[in-house]
Amino acid sequence: MASFLIEGGHSLHGEITPQGAKNEALEVICAVLLTKEPVLIENVPDIADVNNLMALLEKMGVKISRIAAGAFRFDASELDLDYIGSADYLKACTALRGSVMLIGPLLSRIGHCLSPRPGGDKIGRRRLDTHFEGIQKLGASFSYDFSRQLYDIKASGLKGCYMLLDEASVTGTANILMTAVKAEGRTTIYNAACEPYIQQLCRMLCKMGAEINGIGSNLLTIDGVENLGGCSHRILPDMIEVGSLIGLAAMTASDLRIKNVSVENLGLIPDSFRKLGVDLRIDGDDIVIPSQKSFKISSFIDGSIMTLSDAPWPGLTPDLLSVLLVVATKAKGSVLIHQKMFESRLFFVDKLIDMGAQIILCDPHRATIIGLGDEFKLRAAVMTSPDIRAGIALLIAAMSAEGTSTIHNIDQIDRGYERIDSRLNALGAKITRMP
Numbered sequence: 001m002a003s004f005l006i007e008g009g010h011s012l013h014g015e016i017t018p019q020g021a022k023n024e025a026l027e028v029i030c031a032v033l034l035t036k037e038p039v040l041i042e043n044v045p046d047i048a049d050v051n052n053l054m055a056l057l058e059k060m061g062v063k064i065s066r067i068a069a070g071a072f073r074f075d076a077s078e079l080d081l082d083y084i085g086s087a088d089y090l091k092a093c094t095a096l097r098g099s100v101m102l103i104g105p106l107l108s109r110i111g112h113c114l115s116p117r118p119g120g121d122k123i124g125r126r127r128l129d130t131h132f133e134g135i136q137k138l139g140a141s142f143s144y145d146f147s148r149q150l151y152d153i154k155a156s157g158l159k160g161c162y163m164l165l166d167e168a169s170v171t172g173t174a175n176i177l178m179t180a181v182k183a184e185g186r187t188t189i190y191n192a193a194c195e196p197y198i199q200q201l202c203r204m205l206c207k208m209g210a211e212i213n214g215i216g217s218n219l220l221t222i223d224g225v226e227n228l229g230g231c232s233h234r235i236l237p238d239m240i241e242v243g244s245l246i247g248l249a250a251m252t253a254s255d256l257r258i259k260n261v262s263v264e265n266l267g268l269i270p271d272s273f274r275k276l277g278v279d280l281r282i283d284g285d286d287i288v289i290p291s292q293k294s295f296k297i298s299s300f301i302d303g304s305i306m307t308l309s310d311a312p313w314p315g316l317t318p319d320l321l322s323v324l325l326v327v328a329t330k331a332k333g334s335v336l337i338h339q340k341m342f343e344s345r346l347f348f349v350d351k352l353i354d355m356g357a358q359i360i361l362c363d364p365h366r367a368t369i370i371g372l373g374d375e376f377k378l379r380a381a382v383m384t385s386p387d388i389r390a391g392i393a394l395l396i397a398a399m400s401a402e403g404t405s406t407i408h409n410i411d412q413i414d415r416g417y418e419r420i421d422s423r424l425n426a427l428g429a430k431i432t433r434m435p
Contacts, residue, residue: 003408004421007430008380008401011291012254014427018242018261019045019418020070020235024197026098027174028204028233029053032062032074033105034178035208037230042071044235048415049098056092056099060084085114090150100128101171104178107140107155115151130165130172135179137163138187160185160224168193168218168312174201180222181210187222194218195313196236196265207231237262240319241417242287243269244392247323248424249289250278251330251400256427258287268316272324274298275306276331294374297333309338318342322393325349325369329357330400332373338366348390351383352397380405388416395420399429406434 020043029050032039044050054072058064061080065073083089084106093099094116106113132142132151140155160183165172173193178201180187192198194216202215208231211223242261249256250273263270263285270280270287277295281288299306310318318341325337329352339345343364353359355378358370380403385391391413398405407413410433413420421431 001408002410003406003434004395004398004410004413005432005434006395006398006405006407008378008399008403008405010399010428010430011252012249012256012424012427012429015257015259016245016423016427017259018237018245019047021045021197021200021238022047022049022240022416023170023195024200024235025050026053027101027171027197027201028235029057029074030098030101030105031178031201031204031208032057033076033079033102033109034181034205035228035230036077039074039076039208039230040067040071040232041074042232042234043237044070044072045238046070046418048411049096052092052096053098056089056096059089059092079110081110084110090114090116100131101175101178103131103153104135104175107135107153107179108158108182111155113153115153117149128172130167130169131175134163134165134172134176134189137161138176138179138183140179158183158224160187160222162188163190165189165191167191170195170197173198173220177201177205177212177220177222181205181212181224181228182226183222183224185224187224189220189222190218192218192220193312195317196239200233200236204231204233207233236265239266239269240317240389242266243273243317243320244323244396244417246270246273246278246280246287246289247327247393248396248399250276250292250295250327251396253291253293254289254427255291256289257283258289260285261287263287267314269320272308272316272320273327275308276324276327276335277333278327295331296373297328297331297335297371299333305334305336307336307338310341318345319389321345322348322389323396325359325367326352326393326397328369328371329359329378329397330374330376331371334368334370336366336368340365345387345390348386348394351381351394352378355379355381355397355401377402379403382406382408384408385410385412388412392417392420395431399424399431
């Protein structure tokens with residue numbers, strides 16, 4: 001288990017380009033199983049979750065060729081049906097939450113899929129009911145082996161239907177979409193997720209020959225087609241890394257330009273940081289954050305304490321609340337962070353409290369932060385990263401702290417952030433990777 005040794009107190013200067021979007025990459029890479037023709041995907045992030053998924057696809061028989069940095073050609077013309085469902089396959093799926101999105105493509109392609117309970121971040125219950133109920137409505141049958149914790153899913157003939165999702169699940173919507181594109185007839189998905197990741201998946205499927213209407217809304221209509229072909233697709237910049245870099249610049253009083261961020265796909269992210277007093281401006285498709293020694297949290301128009309909460313798109317992504325919470329510790333004023341969608345994501349705040357932050361954890365979903373302004377300095381600490389997003393938040397805290405901090409279990413950070421230590425060191429950070 002690797003660790004980071006972080007020497008705090010260094011401001012960063014220069015330019016950085018965000019990686020490709022992790023969440024989109026996991027979806028579109030699974031979608032290559034829907035066709036026997038080659039698919040070219042560009043701007044693929046070099047991160048553990050994506051690399052592990054690609055390694056799994058190769059074992060399934062998908063031929064993957066690296067064309068250039070971040071660009072890969074996928075050829076799923078021949079699948080190893082003996083491997084799919086083997087003990088090695090199931091073990092790999094268990095360790096990778098993104099493997100749940102193999103269900104839809106495999107059902108569409110071969111009519112059968114074995115799926116264990118997937119792994120991923122330990123951030124509370126992350127139920128799969130939305131995936132399974134939607135796929136069942138399309139004609140699939142599910143059985144569950146409690147002793148092996150294994151789902152056996154079969155579909156002899158998928159047929160389109162109307163469905164109203166019980167939650168706007170991103171991965172659930174993606175899975176149902178990939179099941180429905182080759183189902184007979186019309187499928188209507190109401191309360192569908194409409195995040196940029198889903199919009200990108202829809203656009204890629206349409207390039208492959210799918211017929212999808214309502215892209216960008218919560219009402220998707222899919223007319224099933226018999227076959228899908230190959231295509232070329234480019235993954236968006238990762239909005240979560242963009243937000244993480246904004247938070248990092250604010251906490252370390254850095255002068256930073258984040259290049260090619262796809263501003264139109266950032267939603268509420270820039271304004272959420274502005275509510276904490278962070279000075280940032282849009283310059284073309286770049287975000288520029290000047291060195292800022294202090295910033296002040298806004299209040300609501302009636303003077304009441306600001307609340308930042310997550311919500312399905314176009315609401316604020318839950319993946320950035322951990323970063324916003326850390327930034328608030330250095331701002332002047334108070335804010336309530338309300339994490340509605342996951343029940344354990346705020347438990348990392350005890351580590352920030354140990355570093356001197358003034359935080360009241362109200363319950364598993366809410367934390368009140370009393371920002372002490374520019375006179376406040378976090379103190380160094382020894383910490384362990386519990387998940388990807390808490391991990392990057394702790395890294396940001398450590399970089400702004402006085403002294404040298406240690407973060408263990410940085411494999412979690414590597415799952416979502418591409419070579420984050422070397423990229424930040426090139427801008428002036430002092431991060432050492434320890435084996």
